[in-house]
Amino acid sequence: MRPLYLALILILPGIFACDRLKQPPRPAGVPEGAIRDRSTRLWVHRTADNRLNYYHSDGARARTGELGPGTTSREGVWRAYASDGKRRTSVGAYLNNWRDQEWRYFDDTEQLYLTVEYLPEPKRFFGFLGITDYGNENGPFERYFPDGSLEERGVFWSGYYHGPITRFHRSGRKALEGRYEKDLPVGTWRYYYPEGGLEREERYASGQLDGPLRNYHPDGSLYHETVFAAGKEIGPKRIFPQRR
Numbered sequence: 001m002r003p004l005y006l007a008l009i010l011i012l013p014g015i016f017a018c019d020r021l022k023q024p025p026r027p028a029g030v031p032e033g034a035i036r037d038r039s040t041r042l043w044v045h046r047t048a049d050n051r052l053n054y055y056h057s058d059g060a061r062a063r064t065g066e067l068g069p070g071t072t073s074r075e076g077v078w079r080a081y082a083s084d085g086k087r088r089t090s091v092g093a094y095l096n097n098w099r100d101q102e103w104r105y106f107d108d109t110e111q112l113y114l115t116v117e118y119l120p121e122p123k124r125f126f127g128f129l130g131i132t133d134y135g136n137e138n139g140p141f142e143r144y145f146p147d148g149s150l151e152e153r154g155v156f157w158s159g160y161y162h163g164p165i166t167r168f169h170r171s172g173r174k175a176l177e178g179r180y181e182k183d184l185p186v187g188t189w190r191y192y193y194p195e196g197g198l199e200r201e202e203r204y205a206s207g208q209l210d211g212p213l214r215n216y217h218p219d220g221s222l223y224h225e226t227v228f229a230a231g232k233e234i235g236p237k238r239i240f241p242q243r244r
Contacts, residue, residue: 029059060085065094073097082108095120097132111148116141116156124159135159145170154180169194183207193218205230217242 023036027043034045034055042062043055050069054062062085065078074094082089087110092103098120105114117139124135137156145151149172155163161180169175173196178189184207191200197220203211208231215224219242226237 027055027057027059030055056083056085068096082110092118098123098136099133107146109146111146112144113146114141114143122158157182178204203228209233219243 030043031045034043045053063080066076068075080090099118107113119138143152152167154165160182167176185204202213209228221243
């Protein structure tokens with residue numbers, strides 16, 4: 001049996017020294033001393049003044065920011081970039097490794113499309129996953145169309161949609177208005193035609209349709225009516241002809 005043991009002793013080190021576990025060649029443009037993060041596939045370089053710079057595999061920068069003195073927690077302003085390393089995709093500050101105050105997010109053309117407010121507390125609990133990039137959205141958010149006009153306005157609380165929500169057509173007219181409680185629609189929700197008239201009205205309780213639901217013709221006359229209870233349609237369902 002000894003020859004078998006000896007063979008295993010000689011072979012196993014070779015198995016665990018697999019080349020795939022070694023650092024790949026450092027790309028041009030990535031500073032010396034950078035280490036590849038296998039989870040993000042980005043190269044990470046820590047500077048003498050406690051900054052972290054992340055790079056894509058082609059050497060283009062991915063994101064930059066600072067760490068707190070003597071810690072591994074993100075602090076201060078951080079920026080993320082598109083794959084070209086030039087166009088911003090997000091800008092905002094961290095406090096003790098959590099997003100803080102207003103963050104601004106940009107699309108592929110570097111046009112602002114979303115702003116979100118963050119606060120240290122309250123935080124949404126994600127179990128033991130250790131997630132710190134999500135869960136402390138607290139306050140108003142706004143989403144924008146590519147031309148910069150407002151598309152949606154709402155409120156977060158502890159990482160949940162929580163409060164009034166309003167969406168707009170590209171014309172600027174209101175498209176929807178409703179309310180959330182911890183991600184669940186509640187109360188009366190109204191939808192509007194691009195021309196401005198009421199298109200649909202429905203009621204929710206704990207995220208389920210509960211109460212009358214009505215649809216309207218563009219001229220404002222009632223088109224369809226039914227009733228829901230705890231998410232199930234109980235009727236009666238009625239259809240009305242459009243006024244002439």
